[in-house]
Amino acid sequence: MATILVVDDELGIRALLSEILSDEGHTIEVAENAAQARAARERMRPDLVLLDIWMPDVDGVTLLKEWGGAGLLTMPVIMMSGHGTIDTAVEATKFGAIAFLEKPITLQKLLRAVEQALVKTSPPRPAPAMPGLPSYAARPEHASGLGNLSGLPSAPVQGINSQPSHLPSSGSSMGGAPASEQSFELDRPLREARDAFEKSYFEFHLAKENGSMTRVAEKTGLERTHLYRKLKQLGVDLSRNKRGTSG
Known part of the structure; x- marks a missing residue:
C-alpha cells in the first residue's frame, strides 16, 4: 500500500478522502495549506499527492511549479478542483501533474485515478521464466501454480x-x-x-x-x-x- 498526502483547505474534503483511502489500506497524511504540504512532503516523502488547486495562501499550481523547479517532484501529483477549467487542467499537466479530478469527486474516479497513478510509478517486477515450462508459467498469477482462483465457481x-x-x-x-x-x-x-x-x-x-x-x-x-x-x-x-x- 502507498503513503498518500492529501492537500486541501476544506476539512470535509480532507476527512472524506482520508477515510476512503485509509479504508483501502493506504497511509494518509493531510495538509490544509502549502506550508503544511511542504513540511509533510519533506517529512514523509509520499508515494502520491492529491493537491487542491484553490487554496488561500499559495494555490496548488504554484506549489506544483515550485516542487518541479526545485527538483522535488519525485512523486505523482493528482490535482483537484471544484472550479477548474480545461485550461487549468492543461496547465497543471504541463507542470507535472499526472491527472486532474473535478469536485465533487466520485468514489470510482478517485480510486481509479489513485490506482493508475501508483501503477505508472511502480517499478515492474517481471518473474523469471522457468526453463522447461510453458511461457505462461512465468506470469505472476501462475507463479504459485494455482493461478487466479477468483473466477472459479x-x-x-x-x-x-x-x-x-x-x-x-x-x-x-x-x-x-x-x-x-x-x-x-x-x-x-x-x-x-x-x-x-x-x-x-x-x-x-x-x-x-x-x-x-x-x-x-x-x-x-x-x-x-x-x-x-x-x-x-x-x-x-x-x-x-x-x-x-x-x-
Missing part, C-alpha cells in the same frame, strides 16, 4: 431440506484466499437461515477484500452506510478482517 449445494449446504464463508483458506464454502443446517426458521447465510456471505467478502468496506460495498451493491448497519445487525466482527488488526 463456488462449490455446488449438496442438498435441500435438512442436508448441509456449502455456502460462502471467511473461515479456513487455501493459497491466501478465503474459503468458498461452509456447512450449516438448513433445518431452521427462514429468518435464522437467511441471517446465517448473509453473515457468511459478508464475512467471505470482507476476508476476500482484506476488510476494505469500500470494495465490499462495490462488490455487494450496497451503500456504505447501509452496509455498516447490516454488518452490525448480523453481528459481524469487523475488527477481525480489518487491515493491520489481525490480518
Whole structure:
C-alpha cells in the first residue's frame, strides 16, 4: 500500500478522502495549506499527492511549479478542483501533474485515478521464466501454480431440506484466499437461515477484500452506510478482517 498526502483547505474534503483511502489500506497524511504540504512532503516523502488547486495562501499550481523547479517532484501529483477549467487542467499537466479530478469527486474516479497513478510509478517486477515450462508459467498469477482462483465457481449445494449446504464463508483458506464454502443446517426458521447465510456471505467478502468496506460495498451493491448497519445487525466482527488488526 502507498503513503498518500492529501492537500486541501476544506476539512470535509480532507476527512472524506482520508477515510476512503485509509479504508483501502493506504497511509494518509493531510495538509490544509502549502506550508503544511511542504513540511509533510519533506517529512514523509509520499508515494502520491492529491493537491487542491484553490487554496488561500499559495494555490496548488504554484506549489506544483515550485516542487518541479526545485527538483522535488519525485512523486505523482493528482490535482483537484471544484472550479477548474480545461485550461487549468492543461496547465497543471504541463507542470507535472499526472491527472486532474473535478469536485465533487466520485468514489470510482478517485480510486481509479489513485490506482493508475501508483501503477505508472511502480517499478515492474517481471518473474523469471522457468526453463522447461510453458511461457505462461512465468506470469505472476501462475507463479504459485494455482493461478487466479477468483473466477472459479463456488462449490455446488449438496442438498435441500435438512442436508448441509456449502455456502460462502471467511473461515479456513487455501493459497491466501478465503474459503468458498461452509456447512450449516438448513433445518431452521427462514429468518435464522437467511441471517446465517448473509453473515457468511459478508464475512467471505470482507476476508476476500482484506476488510476494505469500500470494495465490499462495490462488490455487494450496497451503500456504505447501509452496509455498516447490516454488518452490525448480523453481528459481524469487523475488527477481525480489518487491515493491520489481525490480518
